[in-house]
Amino acid sequence: MPRNHPLRLSALAVCLITGLIVAVSMPLGRAQSLTTVTIALPNDAVSMDPMMHSHTITSAQLVNMYEGLVEFGRDGRLRPVLAESWEHVSTTIWRFHLRQGIKFHNGEPFDARSVKYSIERAMSPGFIVPAAFYHRLAEVKVAIVNPYIVLISTGRPFNALLPALENTYMLPPVHAEAVGRDGFARAPVGTGPYKYVEWVKDQRLVLEANPDYWGGAPKIKRVVFRPIPDVSARVAALRAGEVDLSMGIDLEFLPIIERSPELKLLTRPGGPLFYIGLNTLRGPFADRRVRQAANYAVDVEGIIKNILGGRATPTAGLFSATTPGYDRRLNRYPYDPQKAKQLLAEAGLPNGFDVDWYVTYLLPGTQKVRDVFQAIQQQLAQVGIRTTLRVSDNVTLANFLPRGEAPMFSFSWVQEMASGRHLLLLIHSKTRGWYYRNPQADALIDEFLGVLNPDDQPAVGRKLHRLLYDDAVHLFMYQEPHVYGARANLVYDPKPPFEALLRVVQMDKK
Amino acid sequence: MLSVILVVIGVTFVILHLSGDPVRVLLGPEAGETQVADARRQFGFDDPLPAQLWRHYNRILRGDFGRSWRFREPALPIVLQRLPATLILTTAALAVSIAIAVPLGVAAAARRGSVADSLTIAGALAGQSMPVFWIGILLVLVFSLTLRILPTSGYGSIRHVVLPGLALGAYSAGRLARLVRAQVLDVLGQDYVRTAWSKGLRPRVVLYKHAVRAGLLPVITLLGLEFGTLMGGAIVVETVFAWPGIGLLAVQSITGRDYPVVLTIVFLMGLTFSLVNLATDLLYTRLDPRIREY
Numbered sequence: 001m002p003r004n005h006p007l008r009l010s011a012l013a014v015c016l017i018t019g020l021i022v023a024v025s026m027p028l029g030r031a032q033s034l035t036t037v038t039i040a041l042p043n044d045a046v047s048m049d050p051m052m053h054s055h056t057i058t059s060a061q062l063v064n065m066y067e068g069l070v071e072f073g074r075d076g077r078l079r080p081v082l083a084e085s086w087e088h089v090s091t092t093i094w095r096f097h098l099r100q101g102i103k104f105h106n107g108e109p110f111d112a113r114s115v116k117y118s119i120e121r122a123m124s125p126g127f128i129v130p131a132a133f134y135h136r137l138a139e140v141k142v143a144i145v146n147p148y149i150v151l152i153s154t155g156r157p158f159n160a161l162l163p164a165l166e167n168t169y170m171l172p173p174v175h176a177e178a179v180g181r182d183g184f185a186r187a188p189v190g191t192g193p194y195k196y197v198e199w200v201k202d203q204r205l206v207l208e209a210n211p212d213y214w215g216g217a218p219k220i221k222r223v224v225f226r227p228i229p230d231v232s233a234r235v236a237a238l239r240a241g242e243v244d245l246s247m248g249i250d251l252e253f254l255p256i257i258e259r260s261p262e263l264k265l266l267t268r269p270g271g272p273l274f275y276i277g278l279n280t281l282r283g284p285f286a287d288r289r290v291r292q293a294a295n296y297a298v299d300v301e302g303i304i305k306n307i308l309g310g311r312a313t314p315t316a317g318l319f320s321a322t323t324p325g326y327d328r329r330l331n332r333y334p335y336d337p338q339k340a341k342q343l344l345a346e347a348g349l350p351n352g353f354d355v356d357w358y359v360t361y362l363l364p365g366t367q368k369v370r371d372v373f374q375a376i377q378q379q380l381a382q383v384g385i386r387t388t389l390r391v392s393d394n395v396t397l398a399n400f401l402p403r404g405e406a407p408m409f410s411f412s413w414v415q416e417m418a419s420g421r422h423l424l425l426l427i428h429s430k431t432r433g434w435y436y437r438n439p440q441a442d443a444l445i446d447e448f449l450g451v452l453n454p455d456d457q458p459a460v461g462r463k464l465h466r467l468l469y470d471d472a473v474h475l476f477m478y479q480e481p482h483v484y485g486a487r488a489n490l491v492y493d494p495k496p497p498f499e500a501l502l503r504v505v506q507m508d509k510k
Numbered sequence: 511m512l513s514v515i516l517v518v519i520g521v522t523f524v525i526l527h528l529s530g531d532p533v534r535v536l537l538g539p540e541a542g543e544t545q546v547a548d549a550r551r552q553f554g555f556d557d558p559l560p561a562q563l564w565r566h567y568n569r570i571l572r573g574d575f576g577r578s579w580r581f582r583e584p585a586l587p588i589v590l591q592r593l594p595a596t597l598i599l600t601t602a603a604l605a606v607s608i609a610i611a612v613p614l615g616v617a618a619a620a621r622r623g624s625v626a627d628s629l630t631i632a633g634a635l636a637g638q639s640m641p642v643f644w645i646g647i648l649l650v651l652v653f654s655l656t657l658r659i660l661p662t663s664g665y666g667s668i669r670h671v672v673l674p675g676l677a678l679g680a681y682s683a684g685r686l687a688r689l690v691r692a693q694v695l696d697v698l699g700q701d702y703v704r705t706a707w708s709k710g711l712r713p714r715v716v717l718y719k720h721a722v723r724a725g726l727l728p729v730i731t732l733l734g735l736e737f738g739t740l741m742g743g744a745i746v747v748e749t750v751f752a753w754p755g756i757g758l759l760a761v762q763s764i765t766g767r768d769y770p771v772v773l774t775i776v777f778l779m780g781l782t783f784s785l786v787n788l789a790t791d792l793l794y795t796r797l798d799p800r801i802r803e804y
Contacts, residue, residue, distance in 0.1 A: 043762070044762075046580050046581055046766075047581060047582060049582075052582050054536075054537060125548060126552075128536070128537060133545065182582070182583065185582070185583075200754075201581075201588070201591065201592075201754065202592070202752075202754035202758055202759065203664070203665055203666070203754045226664065226752070227752060228663055228664075228752040229749050229752060229758065229761070229762070230643075230663075230749050230750045230752070232647055232650075232750075233650070233662060233663045233750055233751065233752060236647075236650050236651075236654060236655060236662040236663070237662045237663055239655055240654050240655060240658065240661070240662050242661060242662060242663075242664075362765075393529070394535065395529065395531075395532055395534070395535050395767050396529065398534040398535055399531065399534060402543075431543075432543075
């Protein structure tokens with residue numbers, strides 16, 4: 001028998017492959033340029049047109065190219081950007097004074113025409129702008145007074161107009177009309193600190209510093225956003241020095257980052273708000289005492305400590321710490337199973353009840369949901385609330401919830417909460433009203449969003465917070481932080497601490 | 511072949527649409543109810559399912575694959591852009607797989623029952639049982655993080671293709687090695703090989719000219735099928751290595767409920783798979799004189 005030849009052949013093949021690897025592998029230049037920042041994201045952008053998506057990760061990148069009239073400052077208050085100042089002409093009309101001498105990346109001047117054009121574009125059908133929902137609701141109209149003064153009117157007093165203007169980005173009307181509706185995404189132009197270079201889908205989005213930026217030329221000259229869908233691959237790229245910053249780090253990977261001297265963790269509050277919705281209109285949870293019982297039955301502190309490694313803040317109500325009127329003294333319902341049983345007995349349910357709980361495991365940014373669901377299930381069962389998990393994907397759940405048929409469901413809120421406008425969607429019966437209708441809450445929300453002086457808003461906010469808390473609208477859970485992994489030499493102290501945007505203009509490398 | 515593709519598209523279409531319409535996810539949580547209703551009308555979700563399917567077939571026959579709902583661009587170019595990356599990956603993987611599996615399989619068959627044979631079988635079994643994403647992570651750990659000679663993920667140079675190619679190739683090499691071994695063993699037991707031995711031919715001639723040449727013929731057909739398996743494996747490998755191919759696009763389009771893109775991918779995958787199998791059949795007639803005569 002020919003004993004040697006086939007084996008020799010396979011040895012040859014192995015040598016060949018090894019040789020190939022060695023041939024193409026030259027030591028990697030690990031030290032990246034100090035003026036280039038590479039950022040790993042769990043997903044690619046979906047469009048370069050800021051009015052063609054409602055996608056958090058796309059927004060996180062586009063914020064570097066575009067600007068609105070206002071933005072959130074460090075204290076959660078709105079501060080001027082392209083608008084220099086604004087004042088009320090009446091309760092429903094605002095006058096905006098625009099910053100002068102600003103040019104778009106293509107040289108087109110920024111003036112009142114672009115304000116009118118951009119807001120009207122955002123509101124017209126076929127475009128997707130989350131904020132446009134509020135513009136339409138408020139019947140926003142724009143009138144040009146002179147090139148640097150515009151009047152924006154609302155159908156009724158509505159202070160959420162300002163935060164809605166934050167992500168209504170200003171676009172150049174001449175260019176946008178010339179390239180057309182689809183063309184703008186291929187030739188994006190804004191006023192922001194970075195200019196568009198190229199976008200190769202699923203590979204990279206490259207931006208370069210805008211040397212003429214009105215706020216001063218940025219320190220970082222070049223930005224590369226790389227979509228890396230797998231979390232272990234993102235962490236590997238971070239460890240290998242291929243990226244400087246990575247979004248979307250799962251809890252399991254935190255120890256690796258914490259142990260490495262080359263890496264660090266960046267956390268900031270204001271991530272997804274995780275809650276369990278209760279049907280207050282029918283079924284067992286229509287009784288407020290039962291809803292309160294559910295809140296007493298769950299040991300949220302314990303869940304945060306044991307499952308999330310302490311990385312979350314219990315919430316009492318639908319307010320985040322940045323929502324005006326957030327009441328620090330309102331603590332979450334304490335963990336008290338006895339009290340829960342007593343409330344159930346008072347509500348005529350001494351033996352508890354069975355209930356379907358509609359969930360999805362695809363809650364963006366929410367960590368370890370399966371473990372959390374299980375823990376909640378066990379704790380609720382101990383007081384007699386016996387839940388059956390009805391698991392589906394996020395699309396199915398999103399289509400099912402509007403029917404108002406779920407007695408209990410899980411969702412998370414990832415959008416901005418600093419203006420309190422989320423209450424309009426989650427609570428107000430005029431916009432949704434699938435699971436909660438309370439004229440008192442509606443009136444307070446209208447008042448809350450109708451207050452014109454920002455200093456008067458917290459007082460109304462506190463009342464609203466209290467009401468939603470006492471009414472136990474939800475089974476209140478917690479809010480998680482945004483967690484990023486970074487190379488140790490990256491300097492980044494995000495300015496408005498609560499948003500998921502990646503403002504490269506605030507970054508530096510040592 | 512056309513009917514196969516049409517059936518595949520029809521089944522995918524129905525399954526996708528049964529899983530609910532994507533308008534709410536596309537518009538995001540801050541969309542109002544009127545916007546949802548408008549978008550639903552605009553995308554044609556108000557029509558009954560058979561009418562939507564019929565419209566879809568009509569469009570495909572005219573070469574119109576619709577517009578991506580996520581990217582708001584025509585679907586076909588989006589998918590075609592990713593095709594080269596997937597073809598590079600699967601070709602590299604196939605090359606790795608053949609380079610590992612054929613020599614090992616032949617060696618194992620030639621020395622049946624020996625230590626080398628047992629090792630090959632054990633190795634093949636291990637290769638088949640290791641999940642492909644795990645092989646990928648292991649390779650990254652060794653070559654990118656410990657040896658630091660290859661990039662962890664991405665696309666663009668020949669260095670980027672090494673690890674994904676190895677991971678996907680290793681995944682298919684196990685199955686292929688076992689197949690080669692079985693085929694060669696089968697032929698080695700046949701009468702004409704015994705005749706060759708009894709003629710006193712040298713072992714090398716018997717093995718290569720008589721056994722291996724005949725034994726590898728069915729393997730070629732199976733390579734065509736293996737191409738389909740590799741495309742399936744590519745979905746996982748592309749995700750692990752951020753490889754911008756069709757597999758990654760498919761995963762993202764399915765989770766983002768971008769039906770036009772998903773259907774275009776299914777169409778192109780089906781077409782590629784059919785063409786590759788047609789090609790192997792044609793190749794077969796070139797290699798096997800017996801088939802040519804019919």
